Amino acid sequence: MNTPIDTFYRHLREWFTVFLxxxxxxxPHTITACRQAWNLLLGYVDNSRGIRLEKVTFAVLDRALIAGFLDDMTTTRGWTATTYNQRLACIRSFFHYAATAEPTLAMHLADIAGIPQKKSPAKLPVCHLTTTAVTALLAAPDPATKAGLRDQFFMILMYDLAARDAEMLALTVGDINTQRRSAELVGKGSKPRRLPITPDTAAHFRRYVETFHPxxxxxxxxxxxxxxxxxxxxxxxxxxxxxxxxADTARQACPEMPGKVHPHMLRHSRAMHLYQAGMPLPILTEWLGHADPETTLIYAHADTEMKRAALEKATQGHNVSPSPPPIWHDRQDIIQRLCGLT
Structure with a gap:
């Protein structure tokens, strides 16, 4: 006969290995995020409640404990409302699965259903680096050292592709094609996309693999x-x-470097710079792997400099010189590669 402990871990194992x-x-990104959430939750049970992992049951994971865990992570790890709600949804998903597989467990699902989601604050402007700050950041590592070579190439590739952190970490050596100068990314929802890389990035890739993947x-x-x-x-x-x-090193020579720099800021920076260089929003949506085109509009809303330039042109009468063509003008080869047509 299964004990409550056996029942909990059996359902958790089947949820991870079969259901998801x-x-x-x-x-795989979602499964990894769920594993991290459950590792943190079980660690919280052990460290803050003094309950050994082998003693955890559905009854232990009640509403008060899970709410306490989410609040503790918000305080100690700086979880945003979005992260808070994603982790709560992950935990609820498991309880829903368990209740469906074994109806007697529905009482535990009903208990945690009372935990409210956290309201997101008003959206702040997109935090991005200037081109000067990006240049300083990419120059900060010492490529003469092995760690410096790795760190510099990672940041160069992440900026060039405007990739998510998880997309970067999922790359394999074969995902970069230097002859075609392209990279294969797998985004949210396991959606693949092919993006061009610059010749400089391709050269950095060759130097990197000579050292790390001989x-x-x-x-x-x-x-x-x-x-x-x-x-x-x-x-x-x-x-x-x-x-x-x-970023701390680069800040000494570049006052434009923000006080707090995080990986996603490189993605935002590249997206903003592509938009400022003339990339149309529909192509930028494809580039970033956004499922909803509305998401990409944050760059149009946030770009004060482009709005200021438009205002100046509107107030200068008719003697306005034509705008330079966007960087993608007459470059169908790049657009075709971006959209996976070649």
Whole structure:
């Protein structure tokens, strides 16, 4: 006969190994995020409540404990309302699965259903770096060292692609094609997209793989750490750490560097710079992998400089010189690569 402890861990194991990947076909990124959420929750139970992991049951994970966990993560880890609500949805999803598989567990689902979502504050302007700050940041690592070479190439590639952190960490060596000068990314919802990279980025890639992937194994994670003599994908915590470190170095020579720099800021910066350079919003939507075109409008709303320039042109009468053509003018090859047509 199964004990309450056996029941909890059996359902949790089946939720991770069967329900999420096979029945729901959710992306590996989502499964990883759910694993991280549950690792934090179980760690909270152990550390703050003194309940050993082998003693955790559905009854232990009541509304008060889960609400306390979410509030603690908000305080100690700086979770935003969006992160708070995503982690709550992850926990509820498991309880819903368990209640469906075993109706006697529905009482526990009803208990945590009373935890309200956190309201998101009004959206702030997009935080992005100026081109000067980006240049200073990319120049901060010392490529003569192995760690500096890795950190610099990671930031160069992330900026060039305007990629998400998770998309970068999921790249394999074979995802970069230097002959075609393109990169294959897998975004949210496991949606693939192909993006062009610059010749300079392709050259940085060749130098990077000569040092970190001399064996030429195309299926190895592009950015990795060594665990038990194996290459495993680098963690997002490691990325955030070295980005802060290099931003602190760059700030000494570049006053434009913000006080707080995080990985997603490189994505925002590249997107803003592409928009300012003339990339139409529909193409920018494809570039960023946004499912909803409305999401991309944040760059149009946030770009004060372009609004100021438009205002100046409108007040200068008819003697306004024509705007320079956008960088994508007459470059159908780039647009076709971006949209996966070649």
């Amino acid at each position: 990947p096979r029945q729901r076909a959710v992306s 064996d030429g194994d195309l299926v190895q994670p592009l950015f990795y750490t060594i665990h038990d003599h194996r290459k495993t994908p680098m963690s997002d915590d490691n990325v955030a750490r070295f980005l802060r470190q290099h």
